[in-house]
Amino acid sequence: MKKIRTRFAPSPTGYMHIGNLRTALYAYLIAKKDHGDFILRIEDTDQGRLVEGATDIIYDTLKQCGLQHDEGPDVGGDFGPYVQSDRMRSGIYKEHAHKLIEMGKAHYCFCKAEDLAKMREEAGDSFYFIDPCNDLSKEQIQEKLNNHEEYCIRLNVDDEGTTSFTDEIYGTITVDNKTLDEMVLLKSDGFPTYNFANVIDDHLMEITDVVRGNEYLSSTPKYNLIYEAFGWDIPRYIHCPPVMKDEHQKLSKRNGDASFQDLVDKGYLPEAILNYIALLGWAPSEDREIYTLEELAQAFDVKRIGTTGAIFDIDKLTWMNGVYIRSMEMEKYYELVKPYIQEVLEDRYDYKLVGDAIHDRINTLSEIRDMISFLDHPEAYDDDIYTNKKAKTDPVLAKEILPKVYETLQGISEWNNDEIFAKLAEKASEEGLKNITMMYPLQVALSGRSVAAGGATAIASILGKEETLSRLKAAIDKLN
RNA sequence: GGUCAGUUGGUGAAACGGUUAACACAUCGCCCUCUCAAGGCGACAUUCACGGGUUCGAAUCCCGUACUGAUCACCA
Numbered sequence: 001m002k003k004i005r006t007r008f009a010p011s012p013t014g015y016m017h018i019g020n021l022r023t024a025l026y027a028y029l030i031a032k033k034d035h036g037d038f039i040l041r042i043e044d045t046d047q048g049r050l051v052e053g054a055t056d057i058i059y060d061t062l063k064q065c066g067l068q069h070d071e072g073p074d075v076g077g078d079f080g081p082y083v084q085s086d087r088m089r090s091g092i093y094k095e096h097a098h099k100l101i102e103m104g105k106a107h108y109c110f111c112k113a114e115d116l117a118k119m120r121e122e123a124g125d126s127f128y129f130i131d132p133c134n135d136l137s138k139e140q141i142q143e144k145l146n147n148h149e150e151y152c153i154r155l156n157v158d159d160e161g162t163t164s165f166t167d168e169i170y171g172t173i174t175v176d177n178k179t180l181d182e183m184v185l186l187k188s189d190g191f192p193t194y195n196f197a198n199v200i201d202d203h204l205m206e207i208t209d210v211v212r213g214n215e216y217l218s219s220t221p222k223y224n225l226i227y228e229a230f231g232w233d234i235p236r237y238i239h240c241p242p243v244m245k246d247e248h249q250k251l252s253k254r255n256g257d258a259s260f261q262d263l264v265d266k267g268y269l270p271e272a273i274l275n276y277i278a279l280l281g282w283a284p285s286e287d288r289e290i291y292t293l294e295e296l297a298q299a300f301d302v303k304r305i306g307t308t309g310a311i312f313d314i315d316k317l318t319w320m321n322g323v324y325i326r327s328m329e330m331e332k333y334y335e336l337v338k339p340y341i342q343e344v345l346e347d348r349y350d351y352k353l354v355g356d357a358i359h360d361r362i363n364t365l366s367e368i369r370d371m372i373s374f375l376d377h378p379e380a381y382d383d384d385i386y387t388n389k390k391a392k393t394d395p396v397l398a399k400e401i402l403p404k405v406y407e408t409l410q411g412i413s414e415w416n417n418d419e420i421f422a423k424l425a426e427k428a429s430e431e432g433l434k435n436i437t438m439m440y441p442l443q444v445a446l447s448g449r450s451v452a453a454g455g456a457t458a459i460a461s462i463l464g465k466e467e468t469l470s471r472l473k474a475a476i477d478k479l480n
Numbered sequence: 481g482g483u484c485a486g487u488u489g490g491u492g493a494a495a496c497g498g499u500u501a502a503c504a505c506a507u508c509g510c511c512c513u514c515u516c517a518a519g520g521c522g523a524c525a526u527u528c529a530c531g532g533g534u535u536c537g538a539a540u541c542c543c544g545u546a547c548u549g550a551u552c553a554c555c556a
Contacts, residue, residue: 011556043556113554120553152554170485179483179552187554194556218484218551241486241549248548276492279504283493287503306493309549313491316505326518360518371516388515421514439514455514 004036006209008062008069009198011043012054015253016061016260018312019213019243022277025296026240026305027211028067029278032297039205040069040081043198045088045191055081061260064270066293082205084197093192096200096230097153097185105229106185109133109154110144113188131182153186155225163221167237168302170214175221183222195219199226207235214239238302241281244309251312263317267340267365272321280310290323322363333359340368345375353462356417357454371453375462378448378471383479385450391440398441399479404431405442406472409460417461424457445475 008024010016031038040062042055059081062069072079073086087093100106109131116129131154136144144151157180164174185196192200202210217239227234242250251257258266263273271292278296279289282305291299325333334355341351358371386398393401408427412419428438443449443456446468452459460468 009556013556045556109554111554117553154554173484175483181552184554189554191554193554198556213550214485215550244549250549279492281492285494287494289492289504308486310493311491313505316492319505322518358517361516391515424514434514436514443515449515451516453516455516457514 004034006031007039009041014051014054029300037070042083044085108151150188152184152188154182157182209236211238242309244311272324276317318363349462357458361453374447374452381448391436402476415465421457
């Protein structure tokens, strides 16, 4: 069996959206499942749409995601992406277009693009283009060529019959050849059209499985006409349903939807994003949702890709991101969290202790900023927050309890969370109080907040004995 | 408008002619607990867009209707 080769062929628009990334992921997984090759090819044949730095965004995103391509031009010892505008310099697209003319499968067209656009506009929906250039004689064509008249090259299409193909997801689709127009292969600026370059490159790069968005489903028969004209093998087609913003709209830059980079900036992990989007439009055969990239490649099955657009649900991604955070190695977690913590606290407290306190409480890294504000010195707060019905506390009771807490804490020599908790719990039981009745007032005294990640003892352990005692003293004074 | 495709809960989805229609997110309860989380347990579609048909039996097969999307460029 031939080695599987897939490719991701984006046009550089300067924005890597989630739907695109997922297409790249699927192409990657399909290749890797069978130890095949994954190729990156930038399709930039539209000179009017060039965006500065757009290729880098695509390249960097794939790299961050671990979707490494297996070949490409040498870029400082690394594989760069194939770029169509570079490939064009060798003249391959032009050559192939002219070859089709020689074979009698394509023809020169001297119609002006502006004129066609005008005709189309006037005719509206009923527009049907029959290229008059089909009727030109050899001599007429040669004469126009000699006069350097602008031309494009169009594929010859026979109106008779039907064309059908099989998509791995949507099944067999048949269309009337009458609905297929004589597509432009080579534009008058000498550039190939996307459709043409796409077919030439896919064939030359020996792509076995064409993975792309289902918006290409209806134009696939046109592609096949090109393959057939050359007598080439038609690849396996895998058209993926779109990733939607809501019931009606796709996720897109125009709608201001988050790109991959936006999500990363919001504190989502690339692994979690990839894992989540794999599940948009594909379902594993086993009852499981958390997969590494390698595991996805193992489990992936084209047959289980769905046919309907899936709505991107940020809540589920958030949950999954939390799963990744909670299950990663602690050392890795500390490193990840460190810059976010230091951004707010600088070096005032041990970032690992802070990390421990919030570990089970964050789903995204960017939540850290707000969450650790409980470590700020309590400015002004209302004593009413001592009132808590679960702890059965109020300011009056707090005033009674806090001095006992102070005394207990003062006697602790080994200052860490466990020790602090143990001693306070012991004291609580001596006093015949529930733990919470003692802990809650401490939390309020130290943070000035009714909600603080980690709880009273975690805050105390982070603050250190001196700072804890000083804040506690201030809180007691405040109550008097 | 022509052509092509799709339609299971708020969301992602499973099921491949016979189940109480899995599972996960979200939501809502309860438990645990040092607040909040995390974790545990439970509730949440009498029903698979609608209408017919085939069948002992249909979310699953067939035919219509409705709705949604894609496509009809010298854009990709």
